[in-house]
Amino acid sequence: MVNNLSADVIIIGGSFAGLSAALALARSGRSVAVFDNDDACNKSSEKAYNILTNDGLSPQEIKSKAIKNVMNYKSASFYTKTVSRIAEGDPLSIETVDGATYSSKAALLCTGMADIIPDIPGFADCWGKSIIHCPYCHAYERQARHVSMFGHTEEDIVLAGLLKTWNKDVTLLTNGHPVLAEQHELLQKQQITIKTQSISALCHNDGQLRAVAFDDGTSFEVKDIFVNPAAVQRSSIGESAGCELLENQLIKIDDFHRTTVTGVYAAGDCCTSFRTISIAIASGTKAGIFIHQDLHKMHLKKLLSRK
Ligand SMILES: Cc1cc2nc3c(=O)[nH]c(=O)nc-3n(C[C@H](O)[C@H](O)[C@H](O)COP(=O)(O)OP(=O)(O)OC[C@H]3O[C@@H](n4cnc5c(N)ncnc54)[C@H](O)[C@@H]3O)c2cc1C
Known part of the structure; x- marks a missing residue:
């Protein structure tokens, strides 16, 4: 199945980091599509704490509010879908499990971590x-x-x-x-x-x-x-796309949230060892801003190469 959707940026993982990045990008006039399969690491918690203005709300309530914030911007869209593959190229090609293909100038991984729960009954x-x-x-x-x-x-x-x-x-x-x-x-x-x-x-x-x-x-x-359990990447798509992982299983990024694969970025728990909601939100904001700036630099390069 081929889908015609193409966006400036595709975000994989629409939880705290992904939605925060989507907000920064949509506010910068970028078209941004968020794909999420609703499996955040804190999903089983009744309430989330230590978050200014949202302290004590359930993770789902905070997420619903965040989706509403992002969807206030016309250039943003949100899909409840699982991404199965990112293929390198210009543009990048993103595939979902239903076989649809999407293209984008940049992809941002906000796919989180999966905690390894000891195998003890209960x-x-x-x-x-x-x-x-x-x-x-x-x-x-x-x-x-x-x-x-x-x-x-x-x-x-x-x-x-x-x-x-x-x-x-x-x-x-x-x-x-x-x-x-x-x-x-x-x-x-x-x-x-x-x-x-x-x-x-x-x-x-x-x-x-x-x-x-x-x-x-x-x-x-x-x-x-x-x-304090060990954790692994929730999704293997980053690694399959060629993104290098660090010894602690986090995706390797530079100071601008770029992974080791051109055009692919990461934010939130999947590349940060300090796992809290406010830090995931901050990480998403930073990644969104840096992606916008990188896309602008690419545009300038293209302008210069035109004779
Ligand atoms: C049990 C528990 C309780 C916690 N309580 C708190 C708390 O009270 N306060 C606090 O500050 N922090 C808390 N944390 C930490 C906090 O939940 C995380 O730091 C935060 O959720 C990280 O946000 P994230 O967006 O990076 O990743 P996540 O919130 O884990 O979201 C990752 C998203 O990516 C999606 N995804 C993954 N792979 C794919 C794919 N292939 N295709 C589409 N979508 C995909 C998932 O469905 C998920 O929605 C808690 C953590 C746990 C485990």
Whole structure:
């Protein structure tokens, strides 16, 4: 199937970063088409926090408002579709899973990251509801109650200590991993309880945690667990198009949000290790402005080459 749509810029991923870039581009008079398959990383969260003017709204409410903002501009369009391929060229060719093809002068990847959820029964059901990735987004609402930190790495141990900012009672759940003597001492000095048993399941009601069940038959009552999981690219289209990834799995970009493939840019979580909504929004704004400027430079080059 061939579609005649051609836009100055096609944005793949219409969440916080993508819609923010679309706004900057539409306000610069660029035609911009956003493709999104509605699978943002925080979709399972009831509310999102630490966002000026939108603090405590649901991710879906914020997204709906953002789509409305962008669609106020005539040169912007939004499609609920999955992009399957970006093919290099001038113009670039963008394919969607239904076989349609679109062309654009530039493509912006705002496809986000997918968190790797531990394979423990109940973990995925509680993800985003009572298992939380970031204390700055969700710890304030959980103050004055017992919380746990899941993990065993040096970073996880530091995070367990950081949770004391909000909670008096903190337990580290290492899920079968030992804790070094020095780390043990540090945790004890912060009055953090340590449980090293392997976890067999998480008991919950509709994603709200009740208890952790251990392999040794014991259990532990808990309402909230913090975790800092590893993540991978949500979509492989950037890598398939030839965009280089960094060791931490993020798309490599320069200071102007250009990837290693000409005409392809990236913004938001897919290329930023600091994962919060306001930073994704800022990243999208920057990318939108830089793309507009690059397109203008390309126009100037063409003018100069004309005799
Ligand atoms: C559980 C959880 C809770 C969070 N809570 C908060 C919070 O309270 N406050 C806060 O500031 N931050 C929070 N965050 C972090 C925040 O959600 C992210 O930083 C932010 O969503 C990143 O925005 P993004 O636009 O880069 O990516 P995402 O929001 O992940 O969006 C990526 C978009 O790309 C689309 N997409 C991917 N591939 C394709 C494709 N091939 N074709 C079409 N569309 C595609 C997806 O459907 C998705 O809509 C939370 C994160 C998680 C995991």
